[in-house]
Amino acid sequence: MIEIRAVSHRIAGTPILHDITTRLPEGRLTALIGPNGAGKSTLLRLIGRLEPLQAGRIRVAGHDIATTPTDRLAQVMAVLGQQTLIASRLRLAELVAFGRWPHHKGRPTAADRAHVAEAIRTFALDPLADRFMDELSGGQAQRAHIAMAFAQDTEWLLLDEPLNNLDMSHARALMARLRALVDRQGRSVAVVLHEVNYAAAWADHIIALKDGSILAEGAPDAVLTEELLSRLYDAPIAMGRHQGRPLVLHHA
Amino acid sequence: MAEALTLAARPAALRPVWVLAGLACLLAAVSALWMWQGLGGGGNRGFVLGLRANKLAALALVGVSVGVSTVTFQTVAANRVLTPSIMGFDALYVLLQTALVASLGIAGFAGLPATAKFLSEIALMVLLASALFGTLMLQGARDIPRMILTGVILGVLFRSLAGFMGRVMDPAQYAVVQAASFASFNRVNATLLPVAGAVTLLAVLAAWRMSARLDVLALGRDAAVSLGLRHQAVVIAALSLVALLVSVSTAVVGPVAFFGLIVAGLAHGLTRSASHGVLLPAAGLIGATILIGGQWLFERQLGQAATLSVVVEFAGGLFFLYLLLKGRIR
Numbered sequence: 001m002i003e004i005r006a007v008s009h010r011i012a013g014t015p016i017l018h019d020i021t022t023r024l025p026e027g028r029l030t031a032l033i034g035p036n037g038a039g040k041s042t043l044l045r046l047i048g049r050l051e052p053l054q055a056g057r058i059r060v061a062g063h064d065i066a067t068t069p070t071d072r073l074a075q076v077m078a079v080l081g082q083q084t085l086i087a088s089r090l091r092l093a094e095l096v097a098f099g100r101w102p103h104h105k106g107r108p109t110a111a112d113r114a115h116v117a118e119a120i121r122t123f124a125l126d127p128l129a130d131r132f133m134d135e136l137s138g139g140q141a142q143r144a145h146i147a148m149a150f151a152q153d154t155e156w157l158l159l160d161e162p163l164n165n166l167d168m169s170h171a172r173a174l175m176a177r178l179r180a181l182v183d184r185q186g187r188s189v190a191v192v193l194h195e196v197n198y199a200a201a202w203a204d205h206i207i208a209l210k211d212g213s214i215l216a217e218g219a220p221d222a223v224l225t226e227e228l229l230s231r232l233y234d235a236p237i238a239m240g241r242h243q244g245r246p247l248v249l250h251h252a
Numbered sequence: 253m254a255e256a257l258t259l260a261a262r263p264a265a266l267r268p269v270w271v272l273a274g275l276a277c278l279l280a281a282v283s284a285l286w287m288w289q290g291l292g293g294g295g296n297r298g299f300v301l302g303l304r305a306n307k308l309a310a311l312a313l314v315g316v317s318v319g320v321s322t323v324t325f326q327t328v329a330a331n332r333v334l335t336p337s338i339m340g341f342d343a344l345y346v347l348l349q350t351a352l353v354a355s356l357g358i359a360g361f362a363g364l365p366a367t368a369k370f371l372s373e374i375a376l377m378v379l380l381a382s383a384l385f386g387t388l389m390l391q392g393a394r395d396i397p398r399m400i401l402t403g404v405i406l407g408v409l410f411r412s413l414a415g416f417m418g419r420v421m422d423p424a425q426y427a428v429v430q431a432a433s434f435a436s437f438n439r440v441n442a443t444l445l446p447v448a449g450a451v452t453l454l455a456v457l458a459a460w461r462m463s464a465r466l467d468v469l470a471l472g473r474d475a476a477v478s479l480g481l482r483h484q485a486v487v488i489a490a491l492s493l494v495a496l497l498v499s500v501s502t503a504v505v506g507p508v509a510f511f512g513l514i515v516a517g518l519a520h521g522l523t524r525s526a527s528h529g530v531l532l533p534a535a536g537l538i539g540a541t542i543l544i545g546g547q548w549l550f551e552r553q554l555g556q557a558a559t560l561s562v563v564v565e566f567a568g569g570l571f572f573l574y575l576l577l578k579g580r581i582r
Contacts, residue, residue, distance in 0.1 A: 048477075048478060049477060050473075050474050050477055050478070070477065070480050070481070070482055071480035071481075071482070072480070073480060074478065074479055074480025075480070078478055079474075079477075079478045080474075080475075080478065081474035081475075081478075083472065083474055085472065086470065086471050086472055086475070088327075088467075088470040088471070088526035089520070089524070089526055090526045094526065095471075098467075098468065098471060098475070098479060099479070101464075101468055101479045101480070101481075102479055102480040105464065106464030106465075106467075145475075148475075149478070152478075152479070
């Protein structure tokens with residue numbers, strides 16, 4: 001479980017998050033949704049200690065992120081930010097291999113190599129394994145970074161807009177894989193999603209943020225209602241249903 | 253799949269070893285040439301060998317420290333066009349020297365015990381550089397163009413301040429400063445060799461021990477933090493090592509701005525590796541080889557018709573332009 005208590009955040013004097021208190025349940029796929037500038041990426045980056053915590057407390061699986069050594073946290077959660085440009089010239093397999101670094105600190109074992117091979121296979125990257133990262137398309141590079149986070153083999157996986165640069169089939173495949181991680185391996189996943197329908201189709205738990213506060217949270221059926229989404233996005237939104245899950249329609 | 257991986261990985265894993273071995277052989281050959289080429293058999297053989305060994309050590313020292321410091325610095329800055337000199341590390345050292353002469357006078361400056369003076373200068377340099385450039389790099393991690401601009405402007409500021417002090421001080425004092433502010437491979441500061449050598453050796457070993465962490469640092473801040481690297485501590489430690497190495501090379505021969513760029517560029521190009529365990533030794537070997545070979549060529553073959561520092565800087569400047577025009581900012 002991730003516990004967030006009274007977290008507020010400012011960037012250059014502008015308030016981004018106001019007094020957020022919530023929980024992300026373990027063993028679930030949690031989606032953070034909301035309009036641009038709502039603070040969802042900031043919240044995820046704070047949990048992943050990519051930004052220093054200014055006020056409040058965050059505990060990930062019982063570890064207070066302010067006091068737990070960062071290398072210990074790396075064995076509990078893997079976090080993938082949006083900025084994935086890298087300076088060094090790496091092959092895809094080498095990048096994914098870095099995901100094992102928290103476990104071996106520079107001396108990979110056979111087990112680490114097996115984890116890397118598994119991550120590459122899971123994300124269907126075998127044909128690209130020997131390519132250099134700067135020779136890949138945006139979507140392929142994105143999948144490589146997700147494979148690296150996956151290879152870290154942590155209880156929690158935090159992804160900031162992982163569907164950026166992915167086409168419909170790869171986006172769907174990624175969500176299906178995240179779903180499988182939760183259902184089959186009992187891992188916990190939190191994703192920031194731009195496209196609400198991916199949350200509607202795949203998430204167990206949704207946190208809707210607006211202007212730095214939580215507008216609603218809970219199961220998809222409870223959060224994704226016409227009234228609530230229209231308020232969240234300040235636009236008329238209609239809801240339908242497809243195969244027993246909510247379907248969000250923007251052309252109401 | 254596993255088969256394909258290992259097949260492709262094998263040449264990639266073997267290549268750096270061969271490159272490093274080749275570079276080491278080249279360095280040994282150039283050093284042998286430097287020591288024994290044209291050596292007469294007369295009674296002053298020992299004297300000439302001693303002189304040559306001194307200079308060989310100085311050139312190797314400078315080559316290694318420039319190579320290792322530039323590669324480390326480029327990793328921290330996430331940028332292949334920058335060198336510590338372009339960002340003003342050596343200008344800071346020259347400014348320190350100038351300020352010391354200006355405040356103590358020639359007698360006071362010359363009266364200081366050389367080793368103690370050198371060590372305290374280095375300590376001051378490490379403090380200043382890691383405070384200044386550390387803040388810059390950590391704050392600028394999100395805004396790289398701004399960080400580069402600030403660094404370049406700081407470099408200009410240090411140079412101008414040193415220039416200004418040089419203008420207001422008396423000419424005799426300035427002559428003392430001048431020796432420290434221009435690069436020359438012909439007159440190396442041999443008195444500092446033992447202590448400079450020890451400092452370089454320790455700094456290079458420390459950098460090499462950090463190489464796995466530098467590999468992770470090169471992935472960028474977000475990825476490095478996610479993998480559990482103590483990002484801030486590693487950045488500060490790496491910059492301190494860079495400051496140490498720059499102080500050493502500046503104290504021994506003076507500031508060299510673009511040389512590091514050639515060395516780092518060659519190290520990346522020849523090894524084609526992203527692993528600092530390979531890159532750092534390669535850069536050290538390349539730096540030493542170029543300096544020793546170049547100085548041998550200019551001093552013994554061309555009869556000092558040209559100066560190595562000028563040629564190296566010229567070639568480095570051209571390489572800098574090439575990198576800029578190719579858009580290899582990252």
